Amino acid sequence: MLNILLAEDDLLLGELITHLLKQKGGYQVEWVTQGDDAYDYAAGSHYDLLILDWMLPGEEGVRVCSRLREEGYSGAIMMLTAKDALQDRIIGLDAGADDYLVKPFEVDELLARIRALSRRNYAPIQEQIVQIQNITVNLTNRTVSYGEEEILLTPREFQLLDLLIRNKGQVLPREIIYDRIWGYDSDAGIKTIDATVKLLRKKLHAHGKKDMIQSIRGVGYKLDI
Missing domain, CATH: 3.40.50.2300 (Response regulator)
Known part of the structure; x- marks a missing residue:
């Protein structure tokens, strides 16, 4: 269907x-x-x-x-x-x-x-799967799981995780994160980033072993995998 x-x-x-x-x-x-x-x-x-x-x-x-x-x-x-x-x-x-x-x-x-x-085939040729410690992130079908258990993320949380993964090891300033996910014409305040990071951390840390999302004081965030 x-x-x-x-x-x-x-x-x-x-x-x-x-x-x-x-x-x-x-x-x-x-x-x-x-x-x-x-x-x-x-x-x-x-x-x-x-x-x-x-x-x-x-x-x-x-x-x-x-x-x-x-x-x-x-x-x-x-x-x-x-x-x-x-x-x-x-x-x-x-x-x-x-x-x-x-x-x-x-x-x-x-x-x-x-x-x-x-009738056209729009399916990606190959799934993109990233392993973060013991957490599996499927960037193609936008799912996150720990073993057989799915970790439910909101669309914004997944977009943030996706952005951090694609730029792993690099510090992403808050302004860039805001522009890529919310857009500068959004009514959301830039503090929304910090709130979204906090919620994402909480869900990932329930299964992870360390703080994977690092705060860079006065700048932004980076993913350490």
């Missing part, structure tokens, strides 16, 4: 699309109305397809698409928008969208485009 994330802030349209995808397509659908939520859900879970409205509150769908692609997201992405100018289509495709459907649209066309996208 195809697992779809729909990001649409028009409540009537979102409810209608969700209903039709479930009833006519037999798909599993999660629906969000905020751009920030779309990014968090996509970054923290596996979906076969993202359907992103361009004009979303919080963070525009086209920016969500661009950020995910910059971070290596390999799943299928469809832009759903009322913007029908050629330049807008070019911007959407350059941002990393695989398809671009203009509103208003026929449901049968949406379903046909979904079937076409589902």
